[in-house]
Amino acid sequence: MWRRVISLSSSISSSKSTLSNQAAYRLKVWESLTTEPKGGIVSWDKTPFITFVLGGPGSGKGTQCEKIVETFGFTHLSAGDLLRREIASNSKDGTMILKAVIEGKIVPSEVTVKLIKKEMESSDNVKFLIDGFPRTEENRIAFEQMIGAEPNIVLYFDCPEKEMVERVLSRNQGRVDDNINTMEKRLKVFEALSLPVINYYSNKGKLHKIDAVGTVDEIFEQVRPIFDACKDNWSTTGDKMRI
Ligand SMILES: Nc1ncnc2c1ncn2[C@@H]1O[C@H](COP(=O)(O)OP(=O)(O)OP(=O)(O)O)[C@@H](O)[C@H]1O
Ligand SMILES: Nc1ccn([C@@H]2O[C@H](COP(=O)(O)O)[C@@H](O)[C@H]2O)c(=O)n1
Numbered sequence: 001m002w003r004r005v006i007s008l009s010s011s012i013s014s015s016k017s018t019l020s021n022q023a024a025y026r027l028k029v030w031e032s033l034t035t036e037p038k039g040g041i042v043s044w045d046k047t048p049f050i051t052f053v054l055g056g057p058g059s060g061k062g063t064q065c066e067k068i069v070e071t072f073g074f075t076h077l078s079a080g081d082l083l084r085r086e087i088a089s090n091s092k093d094g095t096m097i098l099k100a101v102i103e104g105k106i107v108p109s110e111v112t113v114k115l116i117k118k119e120m121e122s123s124d125n126v127k128f129l130i131d132g133f134p135r136t137e138e139n140r141i142a143f144e145q146m147i148g149a150e151p152n153i154v155l156y157f158d159c160p161e162k163e164m165v166e167r168v169l170s171r172n173q174g175r176v177d178d179n180i181n182t183m184e185k186r187l188k189v190f191e192a193l194s195l196p197v198i199n200y201y202s203n204k205g206k207l208h209k210i211d212a213v214g215t216v217d218e219i220f221e222q223v224r225p226i227f228d229a230c231k232d233n234w235s236t237t238g239d240k241m242r243i
């Protein structure tokens, strides 16, 4: 199994430019369609506190989100879970989403952001953990356009490929993408399309990089002080937010 991961690393660079070119094309199309905000902007009575939770497949995002919810009272919105719910409900996009998930591809941003938006609008909470999003520059821009907000902070769970592969292959939750073939594709997509988003937030000074190797509790001890330091920011009442 690990040999396959090593050979994957060498094939990443050749496929990376193809993936990046496809993504750049989709981003251009998106930008050309979005001079005006799409589908309206969310407005809140209180200013929301938004955390994006990023990291490769199996890096432990969902596991740490559960701990953050328990400790700090956030609402957890996993983009992957919302997409899986669409598949299970046989919605009009279900078949397209299933195909993308099996291929380890990224679902068009408009579909994913609409699902996130609906959850945010119907929530009484204003503290959101948005897990597994944005995965691409297109995702990031679509969120800014359709929600009219940016994250307050971004967590990045940094995990070696070998560890991510082992965790995913022993996850045992019946996910259609928890197999070595899809995992190889997801790792390529992560490197080509998601790392640029992580760099974007690093350059903006919003990124908190966490070493995702260790026990769940050890990792959470790196996460806890990040939120402790933000507590004052999410208790303030703001005007209805319109950007
Ligand atoms: N620190 C850890 N050490 C060992 N195993 C872990 C750790 N954190 C999470 N796991 C396990 O690894 C698997 C993947 O974790 P999790 O589902 O939280 O990752 P994820 O980043 O949300 O993955 P995905 O992007 O595929 O949804 C799960 O079976 C989980 O129980
Ligand atoms: N922003 C996103 C998030 C996820 N997907 C698709 O879902 C798969 C599983 O996502 P997890 O976050 O649960 O790992 C992912 O591989 C993508 O196919 C997406 O398209 N866009």
Ligand SMILES: [Mg+2]
Pocket (backbone or CB within 6 Å): 061, 062, 078, 080, 132
């Ligand atoms: Mg997850």
